[in-house]
Amino acid sequence: MADYFLPVGITGDRVPPGWHGWLVCQCDDSPVDELFVKHFYLKPHTGNRSYTPLAHQPLGSPQNPNRFLFINQTRARKSNPWALPESGAKTIGKKIIVERKPYFEDPTADL
Numbered sequence: 001m002a003d004y005f006l007p008v009g010i011t012g013d014r015v016p017p018g019w020h021g022w023l024v025c026q027c028d029d030s031p032v033d034e035l036f037v038k039h040f041y042l043k044p045h046t047g048n049r050s051y052t053p054l055a056h057q058p059l060g061s062p063q064n065p066n067r068f069l070f071i072n073q074t075r076a077r078k079s080n081p082w083a084l085p086e087s088g089a090k091t092i093g094k095k096i097i098v099e100r101k102p103y104f105e106d107p108t109a110d111l
Contacts, residue, residue, distance in 0.1 A: 016031075016045075018031035019031050
């Protein structure tokens with residue numbers, strides 16, 4: 001089992017989960033398709049998409065075609081000044097003063 005990944009062209013993403021368990025000696029029975037439960041929520045396996053057009057590209061990545069749109073949105077979000085809330089709430093600087101009201105009226109307050 002030590003030379004499992006040594007042959008050229010064999011990678012772990014090409015081995016189905018059941019066979020992988022058998023290859024690393026997690027189970028004694030050889031895998032048969034009837035023994036494995038195919039759950040409804042599992043998506044079909046897709047191969048490694050690195051170095052393909054379908055590879056994941058972070059928003060700030062130089063390879064991402066929408067990179068400049070992301071950079072402009074980030075700059076605009078960072079440079080916009082703080083604006084007073086339109087609700088007319090009382091403020092002190094940037095702090096909004098919240099008037100707390102009790103959830104229920106105290107019947108003994110008038111006594």
